[in-house]
Amino acid sequence: MIEDLVEGVLAGRRRAIARTISLVENDGPEAQGTLAALHPHTGRAHIVGVTGPPGSGKSTLVNALALHFRKAKTSLLLPESDVADTPPRIGIIAVDPTSPFSGGAILGDRIRMRDLAGDRGIFIRSMASRGNLGGLAWATADAVKVLDAAGFDLVIVETVGAGQAEVDIARTAHTTVVVEVPGLGDDVQAIKAGILEIADVFAVNKADLEGADHAVMALRMMLDLDKDGAQRTMHHGRLMEVVARTGRGADATSGSPERSLAPPGAGQASAVTGWHPPIHKTVATRREGIVELADAILAHREYLQQSGRLVWRERERAAAELETIIQHESLRRVLARIDGAQLRELVERVVQREVDPYTASQQLLTSLGLQGRKGQTPAPE
């Protein structure tokens, strides 16, 4: 069955692509083997993330961008390609939130993408976030790989309507487009940490509404605070490291995957040729500003290639991915080894204030033979 699916995906057969995405989404027993077989065939697609608050017009923008790219020459998208007149094939993954109560979801992004129906060069897949909090589903990155292996030149990932901290997309996409709309907040919103920091390109959508110029100005001011592009690009690297570090929970001084894998001097190299995130006004429903936005995405891809940062980012992505999988897998293994009765007893003791949760987990992990952090006081009995 794996062989058939893999063969189907590599041949670009839509039924096989769809089934394989379901397989990785449900994390079935064959999922890992299938992804392993597809892995050598990935790494060709350019991955664009589109994120922003709910109702900012992400789906409509994706619809307009996809329509535009389908009309554009492939050579723009793939400089190495010799088939200049074939439009690029586009895969779209649109993520919507899962209800925390029922586990169900309404996936409505296709409503805004009806213009794309009937185009065999486009494949749209809706995904529920299934409890993941970073703006994507746990399986989104793997679904991107399936589309990549299936030969899609461009994969657009639309996140859950994101507020301020849903920044996972920056670890999945090569180019992150942050969509803002007029009237969302004052200038302080624009200097807060989070989603605005991950933008490679800004779109101020619904630019026909009052306050569009103000929104552009607030973003420009925020970017000017960074002054030179060097800071800006460094920023990206740092952000990803911060995200990885908070999730690590191991000895901070020991060798970390992203540190050993990131090419030395990548930061300095980027300081020479910086990228200034451009800001584009769009009215997605009327397809205004789309050409400029699309050009900015292509320019960013060009920049990543020319500056060598594409390689660097790929490495960061791989490091982050590896780390996430290790986290997931080790958690699963540890939980499987914990004795239920012992756990229940500890919970009870925590509730009774006999022991604090940190000490309790130390005891539990030590009993499994897992050493704690250096400098950590051993759990008192």
Add this chain to the structure above:
Amino acid sequence: MTERTIRVLVAKPGLDGHDRGAKVIARALRDAGMEVVYTGIRQTPEMIAEAALQEDVDVVGMSILSGAHMALFPKIMELLGEYGMDDVLVVAGGIIPDEDVPTLNALGIQGIFGPGTPTDRIVEFIREHAR
């Protein structure tokens, strides 16, 4: 997450633009823990079959009020078959006269729910019959 999540496409074929019912059903299925892909009104048979294929849904639910079901449903079933999606559960709701039901059943549309059907019954039917 040991139980697999049921994915449902809720589609409105044809030209009537009244989708209150479809939205009520979508909401009920969501509350029953299913993932519902809702594609909006005025869908052609091609759009519905293509969405079902790409989304790899377990169930296709169609709501129609315009009376064009005898023209549209056979086409949709034909396309689903063509795409190798014969194992998908197809259900329908809206205004469908009783005399059409046997024909639609013969096409492979297994559940037909008229106005006033409690949503629980639809949820139950889907849970029982989805692949």
